[in-house]
Amino acid sequence: xxxxxxxxxxxxxxxxxxxxxxxxxxxxxxxxxxxxxxxxxxxxxxxxxxxxxxxxxxxxxxxxxxxxxxxxxxxxxxxxxxxxxxxxxxxxxxxxxxxxxxxxxxxxxxxxxxxxxxxxxxxxxxxxxxxxxxxxxxxxxxxxxxxxxxxxxxxxxxxxxxxxxxxxxxxxxxxxxxxxxxxxxxxxxxxxxxxxxxxxxxxxxxxxxxxxxxxxxxxxxxxxxxxxxxxxxxxxxxxxxxxxxxxxxxxxxxxxxxxxxxxxxxxxxxxxxxxxxxxxxxxxxxxxxxxxxxxxxxxxxx
Amino acid sequence: xxxxxxxxxxxxxxxxxxxxxxxxxxxxxxxxxxxxxxxxxxxxxxxxxxxxxxxxxxxxxxxxxxxxxxxxxxxxxxxxxxxxxxxxxxxxxxxxxxxxxxxxxxxxxxxxxxxxxxxxxxxxxxxxxxxxxxxxxxxxxxxxxxxxxxxxxxxxxxxxxxxxxxxxxxxxxxxxxxxxxxxxxxxxxxxxxxxxxxxxxxxxxxxxxxxxxxxxxxxxxxxxxxxxxxxxxxxxxxxxxxxxxxxxxxxxxxxxxxxxxxxxxxxxxxxxxxxxxxxxxxxxxxxxxxxxxxxxxxxxxxxxxxxxxxxxxxxxxxxxxxxxxxxxxxxxxxxxxxxxx
Numbered sequence: 001x002x003x004x005x006x007x008x009x010x011x012x013x014x015x016x017x018x019x020x021x022x023x024x025x026x027x028x029x030x031x032x033x034x035x036x037x038x039x040x041x042x043x044x045x046x047x048x049x050x051x052x053x054x055x056x057x058x059x060x061x062x063x064x065x066x067x068x069x070x071x072x073x074x075x076x077x078x079x080x081x082x083x084x085x086x087x088x089x090x091x092x093x094x095x096x097x098x099x100x101x102x103x104x105x106x107x108x109x110x111x112x113x114x115x116x117x118x119x120x121x122x123x124x125x126x127x128x129x130x131x132x133x134x135x136x137x138x139x140x141x142x143x144x145x146x147x148x149x150x151x152x153x154x155x156x157x158x159x160x161x162x163x164x165x166x167x168x169x170x171x172x173x174x175x176x177x178x179x180x181x182x183x184x185x186x187x188x189x190x191x192x193x194x195x196x197x198x199x200x201x202x203x204x205x206x207x208x209x210x211x212x213x214x215x216x217x218x219x220x221x222x223x224x225x226x227x228x229x230x231x232x233x234x235x236x237x238x239x240x241x242x243x244x245x246x247x248x249x250x251x252x253x254x255x256x257x258x259x260x261x262x263x264x265x266x267x268x269x270x271x272x273x274x275x276x277x278x279x280x281x282x283x284x285x286x287x288x289x290x291x292x293x294x295x296x297x298x299x300x301x302x
Numbered sequence: 303x304x305x306x307x308x309x310x311x312x313x314x315x316x317x318x319x320x321x322x323x324x325x326x327x328x329x330x331x332x333x334x335x336x337x338x339x340x341x342x343x344x345x346x347x348x349x350x351x352x353x354x355x356x357x358x359x360x361x362x363x364x365x366x367x368x369x370x371x372x373x374x375x376x377x378x379x380x381x382x383x384x385x386x387x388x389x390x391x392x393x394x395x396x397x398x399x400x401x402x403x404x405x406x407x408x409x410x411x412x413x414x415x416x417x418x419x420x421x422x423x424x425x426x427x428x429x430x431x432x433x434x435x436x437x438x439x440x441x442x443x444x445x446x447x448x449x450x451x452x453x454x455x456x457x458x459x460x461x462x463x464x465x466x467x468x469x470x471x472x473x474x475x476x477x478x479x480x481x482x483x484x485x486x487x488x489x490x491x492x493x494x495x496x497x498x499x500x501x502x503x504x505x506x507x508x509x510x511x512x513x514x515x516x517x518x519x520x521x522x523x524x525x526x527x528x529x530x531x532x533x534x535x536x537x538x539x540x541x542x543x544x545x546x547x548x549x550x551x552x553x554x555x556x557x558x559x560x561x562x563x564x565x566x567x568x569x570x571x572x573x574x575x576x577x578x579x580x581x582x583x584x585x586x587x588x589x590x591x592x593x594x595x596x597x598x599x600x601x602x603x604x605x606x607x608x609x610x611x612x613x614x615x616x617x618x619x620x621x622x623x624x625x626x627x628x629x630x631x632x633x634x635x636x637x638x639x640x641x642x643x
Contacts, residue, residue, distance in 0.1 A: 234417075
């Protein structure tokens, strides 16, 4: 167990962890505002990945563009399409159940996850597809550890997006409206805030982040497949819970902890147990600190 | 015609008609599907016990089926236990693992509990895949022995059908008895209002854990039966998607109803068979799961109480039309006269 091995595992853990926190944002914000776990988020993540994957290949192969311009255009279109998809999902499956118990909405989101995931599997087939590479052969040496260009790119994109999101939520009018709704939806409604619009915006932001995260992970593992959303969605949820659900810095912290814990554990134990570590973290957090590391000042809903 | 009953309890109709199924249905394929549906009925009942009666959302029932299945299969293969002892051991293994998870997680409520149980089920699957020395990993355990009773060896689907029927009856009768006991009433009280139940002196946590254990024990039994029936048990026999599907069956049948597991399991479980003529190959599995999801969403919006509602009362079917056939005309005339003075 050399020191460079540890550093290597930690840095790759941070890279994947930041992407997890992008997924966690979707859970965290939706939970903050509607108080339910959006199980369908993993399916949105998968949907966004496929949209950008197919557009990317279309631009490269049919239009003959370069890898980077096609990537940038594809991911931009995917962000918009997935954001709309998230809003439609909320409108169709979650709004009609809003007045009923939280469990009804949760089960409805489980149904939505099945519907989206397996419709996609029916349409494109279950086999994993290889993605093109963004940084072929780029390696960066930091203190004995070797980083790929993709890992650095993931870190940069993730941190930029999280900072932008934090600014949006704290500085803009719509962000203020979202915060008001998540504190007390009824009172926000009485103050003249358009609650439905705030909820839709929340879903749009979460879905857009999921699309970016999915595309980055798809390139990182060079595999895109219809059931990729199950595990990624669950891990995003674990990050949201670990960091403190409803808080954006918490999601980031949770993501990094999970990414590092997973990579270290997989390196120390056996790589097959990587996903089991994530779920063990979930159960431990739930037992010992169900409010997460950064707890919001509100009555715990647990 | 005094002796002819005016109404009959639905469960007797179900019982006698299910006894006749293998005599009427000659197709081996259909019997095979019916057995699979029967396993779903047991699992839906087990889930209903914890979700419908104790009101705790659990999404990890596949974990207990896997634990029970592996326990039974390994005991039969390595220690030469008989099927019946292994069946019992599978139930005990389900109970004990349910106790461990329940003690850890049942302080949580609602969707959080759902996520933790789901995570537990994934952990079990990953451990089963990686413990190659014990479970042979993803290849699974082949050649699991068949049950034997008084020298008669079970082979073919028909004996398994009757064995399964016995298990279903056992599950239903015990669940009904438990439900109308002190313990069952306490569970219903916890479901309806946990604070009020606690104020009445019900120790909610204890009762919830026990309900969870009982539910897991049934799942363990079903796991051993499944392992022996297919003679192959692998980590992928029951996984996340199956847990969710059983949850959908429960919702469709009616969360908290006694007989709702039958319509729920039969409708959802037979979906792939209905689609078989339309598509081929891997398409069926995806299409069926997509449709299960669609049914779930539509159901929760339109009729969240499911097909049977939340009724735990016995269901009676009126026999009046059949009775009329036997009643002589004069009696009919008399009846008419009485009705219209």
